[in-house]
Amino acid sequence: MRFEFKELPGVAADYRRPVVPISVEGLENAPQLCLLDTGALHNRFAAWVAVSAGIDLVHSEVEKFAVGGFISEARLTRVQLALGIHRWEAPVWFCDPWPLSFHLLGQEGFFRWFDVRVRAARYTLDITPETSVAAPARNLSF
Numbered sequence: 001m002r003f004e005f006k007e008l009p010g011v012a013a014d015y016r017r018p019v020v021p022i023s024v025e026g027l028e029n030a031p032q033l034c035l036l037d038t039g040a041l042h043n044r045f046a047a048w049v050a051v052s053a054g055i056d057l058v059h060s061e062v063e064k065f066a067v068g069g070f071i072s073e074a075r076l077t078r079v080q081l082a083l084g085i086h087r088w089e090a091p092v093w094f095c096d097p098w099p100l101s102f103h104l105l106g107q108e109g110f111f112r113w114f115d116v117r118v119r120a121a122r123y124t125l126d127i128t129p130e131t132s133v134a135a136p137a138r139n140l141s142f
Contacts, residue, residue, distance in 0.1 A: 001084055005123035008035065010101040018118055018125050019102065024092075025080035026053030033102045036116065036125070040106030043081075043090060044074065046098035055079060057094055067104075072097055081109070086129045088113045 005016035021031035024045070032049060044067070050057055060075035074093035081090050090109035105111075117126040 001127045003125040003127065005120075005125070006033075008102055009033065016123050018120075020083055020105070020125065020127070022103070022105065023082040024049055024053050024055075026055060028082070034105045034110075035102050036110065036118075037104045037106055038111065040104050041108055042104075042106045043092045043109035044098075044104040044106070045092055045094050046100070046103065047075070047094045047096035048098075049103070050075075050077075050094040053079075055094070060094075063093065068100065070097065070099060083114075083127065086114075 003018075003020050006019050007014050007016055008019070018036045019033055020036065022034045023029075023031045027049065030052075032045065034043075047057070049055075055077060057075040057077060060077050063074050063076070065072060065074060072095040074095040076091060076093050078089050079092050080087055081092070082088075090113070092109060113130055115128045115130055119126065
């Protein structure tokens with residue numbers, strides 16, 4: 001699959017960035033714009049996505065973290081995600097507050113499942129599903 005870089009919404013006079021449309025279980029017809037972040041370990045989505053998709057976070061693990069100049073509380077759960085026709089189950093941290101108009105995809109929940117070629121000089125991403133996915137590097141409890 002090939003994707004063109006895009007400007008991030010809500011950011012004036014910005015550069016084009018590596019983003020993809022990700023569908024979340026329960027919101028299949030409303031793909032979410034996600035920035036690929038090779039430095040991030042985890043997928044981070046706004047909490048409103050979980051609410052809209054009907055994902056229960058009541059008994060989820062909770063973590064506070066700082067990103068982009070704000071502090072957020074995140075709740076962890078596993079959800080089905082899709083990129084085009086490719087589906088996988090991934091850990092996602094749903095965050096509140098989340099003042100960004102896009103979400104983040106990281107190593108544990110995205111890059112583990114795909115071979116990604118970032119072609120910044122051409123402003124494109126080439127993404128291929130991994131044919132054999134290794135076991136997670138660390139044991140994540142859910």
